[in-house]
Amino acid sequence: MTRQQVAAAAAALAATLAAAAAILSSLLYRRKCGGLATRVRELEASLAAATEKAAAERRGRVRAQQSLRRALSEQELSSDEKKKLAAKAPKSFPMASIGVVQSCFSTRNGTPRQPLVVPLARATVSLDPARVPAEALDGLVAYSHCWILYVFHLNTDLDKMWNDPARSKLKAKVRVPRLKGGKMGVLATRSPHRPNPIGLSVAKVEAVDGHSLLLSGVDLVDGTPVLDIKPYLPYSDSVKTAAIPDWLEFDDALAVESIHFSVHFISALSDCWKHVQSLYASPDEFQDLVKEVLSWDIRSLSQRVRPHHVTMESETDNSDSKISNGCRDDEDNRYVDPSTSVVYHLHLEGIDVSYRIDQNSNIVVENAALLPSIVNQRRYSYLTWREKVSTL
Known part of the structure; x- marks a missing residue:
């Protein structure tokens, strides 16, 4: 054969091999796609079965709870049984401060009796990184105000509440400054001396930086332990028809x-x-x-x-x-x-x-x-x- 014939034969062979490789690759790809589709169908079926099983278990728990409530309502418990149930009821809850306040108010004297009455009153809240990551504050700066739940840690009766609860009798009525010495039920006032020394204040959110936030309009004394921070929602937290x-x-x-x-x-x-x-x-x-x-x-x-x-x-x-x-x-x-x-x-x-x-x-x-x-x-x-x- 001439040189030209050899070259033509080689080109034809190369084209044949390329065509065969393309066909083989297409077959392998189709087979792989078919296998993946089968696997996806299997996983979808497994997920549907698991979802149905979880729903069935939840329906079973709901029915069991309903049956238990009906049985308890139909059966009058004896006094001993009531005491046992009361003894099992939780008397305390796992709760600890998540941060501390650093305030312009060094002591209780002078700290406003209510929040927002002193707009220039500023404080920072530093969260404990071991309990609350910095990401927990993401999005808070978009709110104008927030609620601060805290502990009245400077109450003079805290030692009795901790060491001898039997002696720490709750004062049902307290003297109110606006009544010039007149008394009012403690739960109808903002007195810090309460059954549980928990305070609730609203404050203006000025800035957030890492584990800390800057507030204004505060009525918080320096060193106050913070229990929680919640955003202020005008549509639910403000009641236009509220009476005092x-x-x-x-x-x-x-x-x-x-x-x-x-x-x-x-x-x-x-x-x-x-x-x-x-x-x-x-x-x-x-x-x-x-x-x-x-x-x-x-x-x-x-x-x-x-x-x-x-x-x-x-x-x-x-x-x-x-x-x-x-x-x-x-x-x-x-x-x-x-x-x-x-x-x-x-x-x-x-x-x-x-x-x-x-x-x-x-x-x-x-x-x-x-x-x-x-x-x-x-x-x-x-x-x-x-x-x-x-x-x-």
């Missing part, structure tokens, strides 16, 4: 007449500001916070009825110095009106703010001083929020 008793209708019942800042306070605050780490950008903004807090008379009922000296130590321990309604000036032995001689203290951001209030509810803020505990304390977590706060 008449004694809550008077919004100005605890309002003060005026607030004035002395020159000495402004100078002392400027000196203190050099030593504190704060969520507030400047002394002027901090002064605005003081004004908002003191716009409502934060004194206890006993302090308003019988003015008495309140030092930093007695305020922290929630104990009152006992003096008469009138006192004498040691220098000239004359009578002094206690409403103008008494100095009260408000602790904010580690600063002790002292002020006086007269009988007409006019306040003069006199001095600012660093609390002893703040001198060596650096609130590093606050620093991470400074840039965010500046944009609020």
Whole structure:
């Protein structure tokens, strides 16, 4: 054969081989597709059987529960059986704090009685990474407000509740500030001294960063343990037709007449500001916070009825110095009106703010001083929020 004939024969053979390979590949692909289709049908059948089995089991459990409820309702239990059932009922539940509050309010005194009444009141909530991952906060920043469930950890009766529950008798009625000493059922008030020391507050969500969130309008004291955080839903959490008793209708019942800042306070605050780490950008903004807090008379009922000296130590321990309604000036032995001689203290951001209030509810803020505990304390977590706060 000639060279041309050999080349033609080789080309024909190559074409034949390629065609055979294509046919073989097509057959293998079809076989593989057929096998996969069979496997998919088998898995679908298995899933349908499992689903039906689970549904049948659920129907069986429902029928058994219904039968049990009918049997219990038809059978009168003896007193012993009732006691056994009561003994098996859970008396406590697995619950622990998921985070802690770092608030502008250093102590209970001055912390607002209700949320949102002091819009400038800020706090951060730092979640425990071991209990709550950072992803749990995803989406919360899209809400304007959230609910905070927490523990009244500074209640003075907590030790009795833990160590000797039999002695920690619940006070059915408590004194209400707006009623000027009048009593109301504890469950009809927001008193922190409750059957279980659980608090509920709404706050404005300002920012979220990792395991922490920044809130404003808070009524939470520094160090408060947080139990849960839930978004505020206006369509279900706000009741437009809600009614309140008449004694809550008077919004100005605890309002003060005026607030004035002395020159000495402004100078002392400027000196203190050099030593504190704060969520507030400047002394002027901090002064605005003081004004908002003191716009409502934060004194206890006993302090308003019988003015008495309140030092930093007695305020922290929630104990009152006992003096008469009138006192004498040691220098000239004359009578002094206690409403103008008494100095009260408000602790904010580690600063002790002292002020006086007269009988007409006019306040003069006199001095600012660093609390002893703040001198060596650096609130590093606050620093991470400074840039965010500046944009609020």
